[in-house]
Amino acid sequence: MRKNFGAKPFVYPQPVFIIGTYNADGTPNAMNAAWGGISEVKEITICVDSSHKTAENFVQRGAFTVSMATVDTLVACDYVGIASGNDTPDKIAKTGWHAVKSEFVDAPYFEELPMTLECRVISYDTDSCRLVGEIVNVSIDESVLNENGKLDIYKLQPITVETMSNEYYSVGEKVGDAFRSGLVLR
């Protein structure tokens, strides 16, 4: 038997993206967004309500970064999703994060968040809240790479948010290889 929950925005797993931008005065800002994902080979789409300071910022500079929230940075990542850059100008100072200007776009990433997509704004529609960004570069700190130079997901420890109960979860164990189905090989 299935239970019907109505029209709800529930998917699993859902990412926790930290969007980095510069305020007009050059101070860094960040917010937390769970509604979004890859939308093309070099493109990410995220729903960002126009009331956010972040929206004003990426429209002005034409750029933003997207870092993965992690277990180690969970409290601060949660905080930047609650406090607003509109009334808390020292938001990043409170996290203790160190902002670094991206080499590729006019937006900051944060040293404490080891994996970042550096993006240029392709379009932003305030009605639908849809921000579409061109992924110009992905940068990953060497501390979370494995011996083959690829991402080690256990070192990165990205988190996912479960919005029915408002809980964060880590990534678990490897359960299989992708694009190698036994049903095809059989």
Place this chain on the structure above:
Amino acid sequence: MRKNFGAKPFVYPQPVFIIGTYNADGTPNAMNAAWGGISEVKEITICVDSSHKTAENFVQRGAFTVSMATVDTLVACDYVGIASGNDTPDKIAKTGWHAVKSEFVDAPYFEELPMTLECRVISYDTDSCRLVGEIVNVSIDESVLNENGKLDIYKLQPITVETMSNEYYSVGEKVGDAFRSGLVLR
């Protein structure tokens, strides 16, 4: 030190969505899609290339379902992402899944996948591959609910796909509560 990977579609965690549709002759079809996510309170956006049989189907019927791939169904979920409905009309028969018509939209879900978003097509753009769906209902099998009637993520066991190494991972342990940052409460 950061390593630059260039313009790549890497985010973590990334979902594994199983899109259910009806073929023109009424047989069920399914495909696996990782590029997408919630885009508004009652809206999901997924990138579906127009070469997929699924794209033809949801355009014709104006509807589709999105189920979460799970650890238990991993091999079949991977299979529907490799085999094409264009040249394998018996794709669903091979998975062993049992298709059930949604109560709400003209598309099937599959008994073996316990959580499903039932969606109407709002728009589909073949150029950008962007499918936008209105979430009409979320249905979840009681077998994966907890005693409070909410989803038990450990019973559902949704998977995530890591596309740098093409591996599937389960969801790990609870690491915190969302929207309750200690930095704000302090």
